[in-house]
Amino acid sequence: MEFPVINMEKLYGEERAATKEKIKDACENWGFFELLNHGIAPEFLDTVERFTKGHYKKCMEQRFKELVASRALEGVETEIKDMDWESTFFLRHLPESDIALIPDLDDEYRKVMKEFALKLEKLAEELLGLLCENLGLEKGYLKKAFYGSRGPTFGTKVSNYPPCPKPDLIKGLRAHTDAGGIVLLFQDDKVSGLQLLKDGQWIDVPPMRHSIVVNLGDQLEVITNGKYKSVEHRVIAQTDGTRMSIASFYNPGSDAVIYPAPALVEATEAEKKQVYPKFVFQDYMNLYAGLKFQPKEPRFEAMKAVETNVAIATV
Ligand SMILES: [Fe+2]
Numbered sequence: 001m002e003f004p005v006i007n008m009e010k011l012y013g014e015e016r017a018a019t020k021e022k023i024k025d026a027c028e029n030w031g032f033f034e035l036l037n038h039g040i041a042p043e044f045l046d047t048v049e050r051f052t053k054g055h056y057k058k059c060m061e062q063r064f065k066e067l068v069a070s071r072a073l074e075g076v077e078t079e080i081k082d083m084d085w086e087s088t089f090f091l092r093h094l095p096e097s098d099i100a101l102i103p104d105l106d107d108e109y110r111k112v113m114k115e116f117a118l119k120l121e122k123l124a125e126e127l128l129g130l131l132c133e134n135l136g137l138e139k140g141y142l143k144k145a146f147y148g149s150r151g152p153t154f155g156t157k158v159s160n161y162p163p164c165p166k167p168d169l170i171k172g173l174r175a176h177t178d179a180g181g182i183v184l185l186f187q188d189d190k191v192s193g194l195q196l197l198k199d200g201q202w203i204d205v206p207p208m209r210h211s212i213v214v215n216l217g218d219q220l221e222v223i224t225n226g227k228y229k230s231v232e233h234r235v236i237a238q239t240d241g242t243r244m245s246i247a248s249f250y251n252p253g254s255d256a257v258i259y260p261a262p263a264l265v266e267a268t269e270a271e272k273k274q275v276y277p278k279f280v281f282q283d284y285m286n287l288y289a290g291l292k293f294q295p296k297e298p299r300f301e302a303m304k305a306v307e308t309n310v311a312i313a314t315v
Contacts, residue, residue, distance in 0.1 A: 001198075003206055004030055009037040011130070024134040027216060031231030032196050032205060035212045040119050042210040045186060048116050051109040052244055056160045059104040060087045064162055073170065080170045085237040087160045093117040094154035095253065113156065117248065120184050120212075121154055124250035127182060127214060135224060137261055145223055145261070146181055148253025148281070153180075159245040161193060164237030172235030172243070177296045178217035179288040180251030185213040191243035197232040205233075218284070218296055219252055222276040225260035230296060254282040277304040 004026035010019040026033035064087040068074060073085075091113060092098045099110050128142040146152045161172040172193055187194060189209040195202040196215075205213055218230045235245070252258060259278035277300060287299055 001203075003203065004033040005036060005208070005211075006033050007036050008039065020130060020134060023130055027131065027134065027228045030196070030198065031229050032213065032215045032233070034205070034208060035123075035214060036208070036210075038123055038212050040123065040212070044116070044119070045210050047112055048186065048246065049244060051112050052158060052246060053160075053242075055105065055109055056087065056242070056244070060089075060160060061162070063087070064160075074165055076166055076169050078169065081174075083170070084173045084235075085161060085164045085167075085170045086172055086235070087162065088157055090155060090157050091117070092153075092155040093121065094152055095150040116246075117154065117156060120156075120248045121250065123212065124154075124182050124184055124248070128250075131182075131220075131228075135227065135261075135264065137263060141261065142181075142220075142223065145258070146219075146250070146252040146256055148256035150253050150255075152253055153251040153281075154249065155251075156246060156248040159247070161191075161235060161237050161243040161245065163240055163242065165239065167237045167239060170237065172237035174293045175232050175234040176292050177230035177232050178215060178249070179219070179285060179292070180217040180249045181219045182250050183215045183217060184248045184250070185215070186246045186248075187211075187213060188242075188244040191238055191241040193235045193238055193243050194245070195234055195236060197234075202234070217249070217251070218288075218299070219258050219281065221296075222258050222300070223261055223264075225264045225276055227264055252281040254280075254285070256281045258284070276300060277307045279303040279307060 004022060006019060006022055006026070010016070023033065073080070089102065091102060097114065099105070099114055125143060129139070132139060132141050164170060164172065175197070187207060189207045192204055192207045194205040194213070196205060215233065216228050216230050220228050221230045257278065258281055260276045283306065284299070284303060287302055291299055
């Protein structure tokens with residue numbers, strides 16, 4: 001059982017079919033894979049890392065230490081279940097950027113992150129195209145499904161996980177599945193900590209220099225009618241070293257209507273009953289906000305209940 005690593009260069013040579021098959025297997029059985037040679041220059045990723053780590057040292061570290069002191073977290077003796085051992089900020093890129101409004105970023109860092117977002121947006125769309133091919137969906141289906149009236153929502157969560165004295169009592173990030181579409185992660189290549197749940201076991205996502213880790217969110221599970229699944233993951237804080245994690249979320253637009261692709265709903269009478277609901281993406285996000293660290297199934301059920309009520313109301 002080896003964590004799936006995809007060499008994207010091979011998509012553009014004679015190993016295309018085998019590489020696509022590897023991605024298909026990863027989507028069906030892992031919900032996660034790691035990309036090498038994805039087209040984003042290693043030197044550019046080094047620049048993103050340098051700025052992000054510099055910004056953490058300059059603007060975030062002290063604030064985090066004060067938070068830890070104010071909640072006396074160094075000395076806890078029972079498990080903390082209502083917070084994560086992480087220092088974060090969020091940048092929105094689409095439908096419109098808010099990078100200019102984020103405090104404490106110097107101009108050069110803003111510029112680098114804007115460029116980074118453009119590259120990742122392109123990579124996310126390339127991956128959605130490959131997923132369409134693998135699923136037998138018409139070209140552009142997923143991009144269109146995410147589009148809504150103003151295009152996708154795209155944003156980046158920049159996190160640092162400082163060394164933690166009690167990693168067994170405070171998670172870096174508690175277990176959850178991601179709510180959205182497809183997630184692209186540029187993670188620290190030295191300080192590990194990200195784990196996914198597979199067949200009841202927590203498995204490390206291996207840190208690899210200049211790789212991009214990809215995982216699928218709840219919306220792709222709905223659209224594929226469960227052929228692909230969002231997978232639970234968490235971050236274990238380490239006792240040594242600060243872990244950098246830059247996760248970019250390519251999600252549907254807030255008014256996009258999400259439902260299983262008709263082509264992926266089984267045609268036989270017995271299986272025709274759709275398992276997954278139809279809803280407006282923002283309604284799902286409103287629900288997720290309060291239930292992120294709970295299993296996803298009740299969220300799907302809740303959306304189904306809303307859908308049923310809407311259907312009854314319109315009869
Ligand atoms: Fe996540």
